[in-house]
Amino acid sequence: MQNQLIIPRRGFSSSEFEARVARAQRIMSAHGFDALLVSAPPNVRYFTGFDTQFWESPTRPWFVIVPLAGEPIAVIPEIGAPEMALTWMKDIRTWPAPVPEDDGLSLLKSTLDSLPKRFGRIGAEMGREMALRMPVSEFLRLREILGSPVEDGSPCLWEIRMVKTAAEIEHINYICQIASDAYEALPAQISIGESEREVARKLRIDIARRGADSTPFLPAISGPGGVQQIVCGPHDRILETGDILFIDTGSTFDGYFCDFDRNYAVGSVSDDAHRVHEALWLATEAGIKAAVPGAATDDVFRAMSKLIEDAGAIGNNVGRLGHGLGLQLTEPPSHRLGDSTVILENMVLTIEPGMEYAPGKMIVHEENIAITRDGARLLTKRAPRELPVIR
């Protein structure tokens, strides 16, 4: 399916946030929570639209409470109140942080304790693929002083965030298209003899010029016939004939990530690299085809892993063959053996088959898809079936 490149409107309407909260409240009800308490930037942003580069300072915690009924409540440092007032949020409560002896705890307690008690439980970001953005000792103190027990709300939060809205998907689609175009244009801009670092810099600048807001993740790694690892770098290594150049990127538009890679052959394509590239291209096809509403992530894993094993994989240190994405570079679910998460319409997923075919020689493919009623909609422009060659 082909995509048109439409620049999405930045931010989301108040009615979008109202719909997000209404859906969250239905899911909270099923999980038995009177409120969700969130502190991490992607969760704060999901419910409020609020973003700030000030997340870089870990000194002051910020909180949003989503009650079972009614609008969310921001409980934040005074320093952030003028900006939070620009969002759709109406109930904004502040304290003069930083105050080591009471950095928001008593304000959180009075706010949470005043909410109606139906289930007598509050959900917090205690579980997987989330981290509390506050000192854990203060979280434990909050748990002690609150009138309701605080339990792991992350399965509930992930149930909320794993299924995207149409506007979220258009955000992700846009950044996927930008990065696809930049990947496609790259071979004409680089040549044998340049370093991984130079290549990464050129791609980073091109992605920015095409309209991305940021590129927090852009490993560029090269090696003879494949790479040793896929998450660290770039280094000063020089591209040489016979190398595979692997580049991945998590770039963002308005808070939303793409996360997919591309491979390039340097100078020429060896028979082995050609064969493995073809096997992974076909495994990607199989993964995309398997990602239909109602399938399990395990099904997607198996669809790919069979082809990878048949192609002679000796290993894969990534531990899974794709995952969710959105406001985070990686989100649940994971395409893993034994993971039984059911794939739903409007999830956004990566399809990421990879294999080590000889010691230290790894090739990994990746595409991003949105799940529609009829199956996967490709958000990235499909990687070329033949390895592009850098001369």
Place this chain on the structure above:
Amino acid sequence: MQNQLIIPRRGFSSSEFEARVARAQRIMSAHGFDALLVSAPPNVRYFTGFDTQFWESPTRPWFVIVPLAGEPIAVIPEIGAPEMALTWMKDIRTWPAPVPEDDGLSLLKSTLDSLPKRFGRIGAEMGREMALRMPVSEFLRLREILGSPVEDGSPCLWEIRMVKTAAEIEHINYICQIASDAYEALPAQISIGESEREVARKLRIDIARRGADSTPFLPAISGPGGVQQIVCGPHDRILETGDILFIDTGSTFDGYFCDFDRNYAVGSVSDDAHRVHEALWLATEAGIKAAVPGAATDDVFRAMSKLIEDAGAIGNNVGRLGHGLGLQLTEPPSHRLGDSTVILENMVLTIEPGMEYAPGKMIVHEENIAITRDGARLLTKRAPRELPVIR
């Protein structure tokens, strides 16, 4: 004191890391910890030199254990082993993450339980200005299964990290000089009628061209005679005559941050802005002068706050008048009333007096200093005493 712009060597020698660990072990002994367990990127980087853009993915936790004697141990996902092997670290233990049922916990347990027990306590990142980079529910499970109690190691970690090595200070000095030069060159590059966003983009590009690695923090905020807040933005607001343009930046070189701001008058300088700017310039002088080894952060606060109050401050929503910096944009200590942290040689601090002089009109100054035996060494180029004017 004037600075020469010397580009520091990237990374640190093995002997630097050995010295960091030896000093850490002396401090751990005083705090009564058999080991420190760290998971957050700045702590992992401090002890190992390891960095990766892959921190952007919250799926897999990474750990470093600093034992009371001997070398640190990395307990990390398999996916990161090839890169960790490039650092000075020798003891690298891995598991095939992600494994939801046991993401490093049993490996952490066997590693920590095998260490000699002298104090019977392990320190973790539980306290202020730190956040665990792992799900809190898994941290609580780890606490239950370990042979020794896990307690708050953050005061110990901050005692270690608050005092910088000479090489760390030269890293911070370098990024401070880069940003100083970029701030100084800015008025010639921008003009009335441009937006905050355009101004921020130009400054960001200039900082990168001058040698910064990244600029995670660059709020640019304008307002008539002063600004409403200093941590969010830029927005699309257009610079108009009579505005104060406030810009702050946390840019990095090789992991280390600068954190200081500059103010510019747009078109002309009002009497009020001139008066407040002068008062804050003098308050900065007083703060710099007060920051001597043996003084308390409270002394630094008082030295500035008296001048700010005399100048007619009606408020300040920042909550403190400066703080530490290094591998984080903001670190302990805080210059706050009642904070009795003693200032030591080789701390790196911000001096950040600010005031709201009329409702919604705030001006904030900031410089970065390193503490020497003889007092403060300015790492930034001192802000001009007269407001630079943008035409």
